[in-house]
Amino acid sequence: xxxxxxxxxxxxxxxxxxxxxxxxxxxxxxxxxxxxxxxxxxxxxxxxxxxxxxxxxxxxxxxxxxxxxxxxxxxxxxxxxxxxxxxxxxxxxxxxxxxxxxxxxxxxxxxxxxxxxxxxxxxxxxxxxxxxxxxxxxxxxxxxxxxxxxxxxxxx
Amino acid sequence: xxxxxxxxxxxxxxxxxxxxxxxxxxxxxxxxxxxxxxxxxxxxxxxxxxxxxxxxxxxxxxxxxxxxxxxxxxxxxxxxxxxxxxxxxxxxxxxxxxxxxxxxxxxxxxxxxxxxxxxxxxxxxxxxxxxxxxxxxxxxxxxxxxxxxxxxxxxxxxxxxxxxxxxxxxxxxxxxxxxxxxxxxxxxxxxxxxxxxxxxxxxxxxxxxxxxxxxxxxxxxxxxxxxxxxxxxxxxxxxxxxxxxxxxxxxxxxxx
Numbered sequence: 001x002x003x004x005x006x007x008x009x010x011x012x013x014x015x016x017x018x019x020x021x022x023x024x025x026x027x028x029x030x031x032x033x034x035x036x037x038x039x040x041x042x043x044x045x046x047x048x049x050x051x052x053x054x055x056x057x058x059x060x061x062x063x064x065x066x067x068x069x070x071x072x073x074x075x076x077x078x079x080x081x082x083x084x085x086x087x088x089x090x091x092x093x094x095x096x097x098x099x100x101x102x103x104x105x106x107x108x109x110x111x112x113x114x115x116x117x118x119x120x121x122x123x124x125x126x127x128x129x130x131x132x133x134x135x136x137x138x139x140x141x142x143x144x145x146x147x148x149x150x151x152x153x154x155x156x
Numbered sequence: 157x158x159x160x161x162x163x164x165x166x167x168x169x170x171x172x173x174x175x176x177x178x179x180x181x182x183x184x185x186x187x188x189x190x191x192x193x194x195x196x197x198x199x200x201x202x203x204x205x206x207x208x209x210x211x212x213x214x215x216x217x218x219x220x221x222x223x224x225x226x227x228x229x230x231x232x233x234x235x236x237x238x239x240x241x242x243x244x245x246x247x248x249x250x251x252x253x254x255x256x257x258x259x260x261x262x263x264x265x266x267x268x269x270x271x272x273x274x275x276x277x278x279x280x281x282x283x284x285x286x287x288x289x290x291x292x293x294x295x296x297x298x299x300x301x302x303x304x305x306x307x308x309x310x311x312x313x314x315x316x317x318x319x320x321x322x323x324x325x326x327x328x329x330x331x332x333x334x335x336x337x338x339x340x341x342x343x344x345x346x347x348x349x350x351x352x353x354x355x356x357x358x359x360x361x362x363x364x365x366x367x368x369x370x371x372x373x374x375x376x377x378x379x380x381x382x383x384x385x386x387x388x389x390x391x392x393x394x395x396x397x398x399x400x401x402x403x404x405x406x407x408x409x410x411x412x
Contacts, residue, residue, distance in 0.1 A: 074213075102278060105274075139239065142239075143170070147294075
């Protein structure tokens with residue numbers, strides 16, 4: 001673990017407060033600008049926002065929509081823990097993750113990750129790690145509705 | 157005499173939920189291993205196989221395979237399939253007749269420009285999967301524009317991308333509601349009975365259904381139905397015709 005003192009920006013006058021965290025499931029399209037507004041702060045000079053969208057074609061299949069299923073009682077707390085851990089590891093000032101549930105048509109946004117840091121290096125690294133961990137750890141399942149059938153996509 | 161153990165509430169997600177056919181079940185068995193054996197007995201070998209790859213969570217805590225001798229009875233046991241971080245795919249193996257291919261077109265000015273989310277299209281798609289075991293092959297949104305509607309629907313019919321086109325919205329009395337006229341323009345034959353069936357079912361729920369001008373019919377080998385614009389009314393429309401739709405498709409495709 002990194003000592004918090006090592007992370008402090010020598011240019012800053014004071015240590016930052018605890019990170020602002022937003023983590024939730026949403027059955028409706030995500031207002032990305034509003035989400036960024038929730039976590040942006042004056043001491044964060046770098047904001048990285050990642051959107052994962054429904055892609056078609058995907059591995060040669062024509063995709064109609066992705067359908068996401070989560071565990072409404074437990075997945076949100078898991079997302080919050082992931083955001084908190086990534087924020088801690090990268091010294092983020094803010095971190096947000098919002099994942100859609102239900103049907104997400106081609107081109108629409110399925111997941112949004114935002115990382116806010118004093119400087120861009122930590123913001124890029126934090127956003128990248130957060131989306132990687134959400135995809136590999138969060139209890140969210142994806143069914144790909146394709147022309148010709150539907151498939152649950154299960155991974156590592 | 158032994159006392160009966162309390163049951164375990166077993167939660168299923170994603171493919172496990174589909175294989176079980178339920179979201180949750182009360183199962184007997186004292187340990188995690190016994191409950192999972194009961195899952196296999198009750199719901200079949202395919203779910204049993206899947207369970208072997210699943211994460212097992214008891215009251216919010218992951219239980220590794222080495223811990224399957226711990227008590228599950230009286231607790232909540234969740235069966236969590238692998239999440240989508242990787243790329244293993246499980247095709248739905250199908251037997252029997254080919255499934256209906258359904259294309260869904262939401263007609264809405266505001267949804268077409270992103271003013272609000274199209275909730276009706278996905279609701280119709282879900283209902284079609286549930287009621288007809290159909291494959292959804294298209295899910296699109298267009299504005300309340302007669303030419304746009306005709307282009308998309310006639311294109312789907314003529315390229316034979318689907319057996320049924322379901323439109324949703326634009327069937328009311330506002331000057332912007334042009335879906336019935338656009339549909340009538342492209343149909344080769346009308347099937348008024350289907351529209352009457354949908355309206356009749358709608359009238360059982362609300363008098364406003366009388367304002368729906370929806371039409372139905374066939375273009376080439378494809379059955380085309382106008383559904384109402386709200387997720388609830390559109391779903392009810394589809395429920396009303398679900399029993400006759402497979403036969404309508406069979407007739408529309410006969411001789412091909």
